[in-house]
Amino acid sequence: MAEKKKRTRRANGESAIYLGKDGRWHARVPMGYKDDGTPYRRHLTRPTRKDLVEEVRRLEKQRDEGSARQPGKPWTVEKWLLHWVENIAKPVVSENTYDGYEVAVRVHLVPGVGKHRIDRLEPEHLESLYRRMQKNGSKPGTAHQAHRTIRTALGEAVRRGHAAKNAAALAKPPRIEEEEAEVEPYSLEEVQRLLIEVNKRRNSARWMLALALGLRQGETLGLRWSDVDLDNEYLKLRRNRLRPKYQHGCPESSPCGRVAAGYCPDRVQVRRETKNTKSRAGRRAVPLPGPLVAMLRQHADAQERERKAAGVLWGESDYVFTKPLGGPLSPNTDYHDWKRLLEDAGVRDARLHDARHTAATVLMLLGVPDRVIDQIMGWEPGTSARMRARYLHVPDAMLKDVARKIAEAIWGLPETPSVDKNQDNEV
Secondary structure, three states: OOOOOOOOOOOOOOOEEEEOOOOOEEEEEEEEEOOOOOEEEEEEEEOOHHHHHHHHHHHHHHHHHOOOOOOOOOOEHHHHHHHHHHHHHOOOOOHHHHHHHHHHHHHHHHHHHOOOEOOOOOHHHHHHHHHHHHHOOOOHHHHHHHHHHHHHHHHHHHHOOOOOOOHHHHOOOOOOOOOOOOOOOOOHHHHHHHHHHHOOOOOHHHHHHHHHHOOOHHHHHOOEHHHEEOOOOEEEEOEEEOOOOEEOOOOOOOOOOOOOHHHOOOOEEOOOOEEEOOOOOOOEEEEOOHHHHHHHHHHHHHHHHHHHHHHHHOEOOOEOOEOOOEOEOOHHHHHHHHHHHHHHHOOOOOOOOHHHHHHHHHHHHOOOOHHHHHHHHOOOOOOHHHHHHHHOOOOHHHHHHHHHHHHHHHHOOOOOOOOOHHHHHHO
16 A cells, blocks of 8 residues: 655745646745734735745745735725824824824825825825925925824834835925024014013013023913922923813804804813923923012012902912913913014014024023033933024124134234334424
């Protein structure tokens, strides 16, 4: 009796290659497991065994590197972005960051490239989208925000095995350097003109915190009296004021008719007022100059008079800067107050954030050490040098002084004109 031929058992993870009845070569490549725990295998077929073996090896390499597509119906860009922004990004990023992601996804990315499969999206698709956005009137910064958003979203898709590559990481984003004019900090003369006008206004100390110490808008509006130590002349920055977000509170049976929920008479606040500063550099102590301490003491007295005058209408809170009837200031109201301040002081128009550039430059002119400037401004150690290069502006007078010192070092002190004695005698 002929001896039966023994069949060898394939090892776990080994692909099966065989010639099918259709005359083509087939392979079953183990790729892992499905969500329910059952094995998942990819089926490949090629006309020749050589071609099939090459394809099997390529797929096995992707599997071992973790870059192969996982089982299930492939994600479209639209489906993935909507899932990512709501279920992956939203729980872990700040409200402001989520808002930026959500707008980029809903307004630009889904309409622009949403129909593509994420594993077939190419860099050229995104570059074409960025060009269309700018052609339709979007600023380069808006297109750049869309690029950053999809790069982050696709990076997560690659990590989870839904795509083999991040097309956005290969795409060239639009340039934005020319979009914004170079920031010119306020001169000391302009700061003094602002100071004269500031002293006439309610919440005057709020603006001096920006001009003298460079506090960000969110840091200033989120400041509480428990963070301020006037006796020891310093304050602690712990939290940021968030932009309010509202939903309609009017009943469906009788809607208010306002499109924007912020104008609804019964609007409901759906976002917390502040968030804790997440970076270690952002949580910092800042020294208070004597005149600013005096302004804050006067401000505390004025706020107490407002509280007594408002009576039961006062919205109790611990905020340093409040509305006339208490409660935290809105960042939007604060922005418009800044614009009116510039106009009333006769000072050129600029962003509120430009006051931060002014404060950083003044600290440099005063010879404050870099490490102290970094702490006052709240810059991370790893980025402090880059931030100083961005925020510290060298005035013309300082450049002229440097030029004079270079001339003296290389060419020596300028010679004083000598008097010709013979010429004096002739006269």
